Structure formats: structure tokens, C-alpha cells
Amino acid sequence: MGREVVERKVPELDLRPLSNALGAEVCGLDITGEFTAAQTAAIRGAWNEHHILLFRDVDWSPAEHISFSRLFGELDIHEATPFDRLEGYPELLEVTNKPKNGKPSETRNTGRNWHSDYAYTNRPSASSMLYCVEKPPVGGDTMFCNMVRAYDELSPTMKEIVEGLHAVFDFSLVGRQNSEKTAELRLLNPPIAHPAVRVHPESGLKALYVSERASHFHGMSKAESRPIIDYLCRHATRHENVYRHSWHTGDLVLWDNRTTMHVALADFDQTKPRRMLRTTLLGEPSGFLVPKADEAA
Numbered sequence: 001m002g003r004e005v006v007e008r009k010v011p012e013l014d015l016r017p018l019s020n021a022l023g024a025e026v027c028g029l030d031i032t033g034e035f036t037a038a039q040t041a042a043i044r045g046a047w048n049e050h051h052i053l054l055f056r057d058v059d060w061s062p063a064e065h066i067s068f069s070r071l072f073g074e075l076d077i078h079e080a081t082p083f084d085r086l087e088g089y090p091e092l093l094e095v096t097n098k099p100k101n102g103k104p105s106e107t108r109n110t111g112r113n114w115h116s117d118y119a120y121t122n123r124p125s126a127s128s129m130l131y132c133v134e135k136p137p138v139g140g141d142t143m144f145c146n147m148v149r150a151y152d153e154l155s156p157t158m159k160e161i162v163e164g165l166h167a168v169f170d171f172s173l174v175g176r177q178n179s180e181k182t183a184e185l186r187l188l189n190p191p192i193a194h195p196a197v198r199v200h201p202e203s204g205l206k207a208l209y210v211s212e213r214a215s216h217f218h219g220m221s222k223a224e225s226r227p228i229i230d231y232l233c234r235h236a237t238r239h240e241n242v243y244r245h246s247w248h249t250g251d252l253v254l255w256d257n258r259t260t261m262h263v264a265l266a267d268f269d270q271t272k273p274r275r276m277l278r279t280t281l282l283g284e285p286s287g288f289l290v291p292k293a294d295e296a297a
């Protein structure tokens, strides 16, 4: 027997801003169960406007997390980081500091610098949905910044310069600690260049696409690129352009990787468990691999 379609007045979503820069909480909406196309479109519209949506007190199964995520696009099965996927659910990445099979988890330091998910692949992620299962008593926060505002607030001349650039994303800059494993993953995900300004396919908004994982701009040396990358990251992550999320169990945060960056803070006692589950929506194919010679420049 199919599940009943719950009557929800989603087109009149109860939205509360999370910060001045970005983000909104969607209040009073049960997101388990089925959605009509109109309801999904209403959530999508709010998401495109606010870049980040928060749902609280979500109590669902891995299968429900996956089916809700699929309403918004095709899911990645995390082949670019083929570890810590939930047993039987490759669509769910477990981001946790809890040991796996008696060994430290691969994801225990995931996201420790400002980034957009999977920028180092040729299908940079469109968006991610992170669900908090277990959290430390204090800390373990995640910060998000608005890359549409970051672009908008550049001078006209800087906008023109950046629009002509391709940023090269390098896996060795993801901030992992195990260098052997990092080298192995860099072979799987060789440096790739993407336009430094991207146009959101649905909203048409332009957003800066540069992060702390960009090594240089294609056709420029690292020495030439560094000050510009550093400036753009500093500019994008100014306090007033950031929302800092302090997690509660049952929180689900949806972020758009085309219009935001995020960073997972190590501001907690690492002996306390933190466990999150993430679905990742595939973005449009983008970018070109960087020839070895150029890479060394």
C-alpha cells in the first residue's frame, strides 16, 4: 500500500532567517513521507533564495534521507572518496570521528578548510544534505558563507578579472592528515580547473567559485595566483558573510555548493563522538584536467 500524500501548505513555507548573510530555517514541516511536485518546487525556491535550509527534529531512516534527497536531483555514490559510506547505502557518506572496524575513520577530519564539496571532480557537487545523528556536548559547529554576495561585493574591475579565470582545485589541499592516503586519492582525483565564477543553473545568480582548495589559476603561476586566491577567500569568509551552525541531533542542513562554501570546525573534544550522514547531489559536468606541465607552474 502506498503512503498517503500528506496535505502540506508548503507554498506558504514558514521561513525564519538564520543570519543576515544566508540561510533559513523551515519551521513546522514534516519532511518524511511523500511530496508533490509543487511542494518540492516550493522548497527548491526557498533553497535557491537562501542557499541553506535548516530542518529541525528530523527523525528518519537512511532510506528516507535518500528518497527525500532524490526529490532534488541525482545522487552521488561518493566514488571520489570511496570510504566511510554507510553499509548498504553508498549514497550516504558517514562523516564521523567514531572508529570504523577498530581503526580511525577516514572522515574524522572532513571539511576542515573552506570549500565547496567535490570541487576536485568533474561533477562538482550541486548540493549536500547533512543530518546530525550524534554530536559532542559542545562544539563541532559548521560555518557557511554566501558566494553570491561575495561575488556581488567585488568591484566591477575585479569581477571582470575573476570572470576570465579558471581555478585549479587540488586534492592535496583538502587538509587531510594521512599523506599516503591523500596521494592515493589525488591520483583518483587529479587537479581540475573550473570557472572561477559560476552561474547557478536555476536562479541565474552568479557566484564566486574559489576556495582554500584552489592551488592556482590556470595559465598563471602559483606565486601570481596565491595573493588573489587568499584575498578572495578572505573576502568571502568575512564574519558578516557567514552563518555558523551549532548542531542539535535531528538537524538536517541543506546547502547549495554552487553558491556557498563551508568549513567543519574542530572546536570540540575529539574523544566525544560526532556522527553525521550526508547525501551529495551531482552537479553538472564541468572543468578540464590540468596538464602536468601547467600544474607545476
Ligand SMILES: O=C(O)CCC(=O)C(=O)O
Pocket (backbone or CB within 6 Å): 095, 110, 111, 112, 117, 128, 130, 141, 142, 262, 263, 264, 265, 276, 278
Ligand atoms: O562535518 C561537517 O560539519 C561537514 C563536513 C563537510 O565538509 C561535509 O560533509 O561536506
Ligand SMILES: [Fe+2]
Pocket (backbone or CB within 6 Å): 111, 115, 116, 117, 262
Ligand atoms: Fe564539505
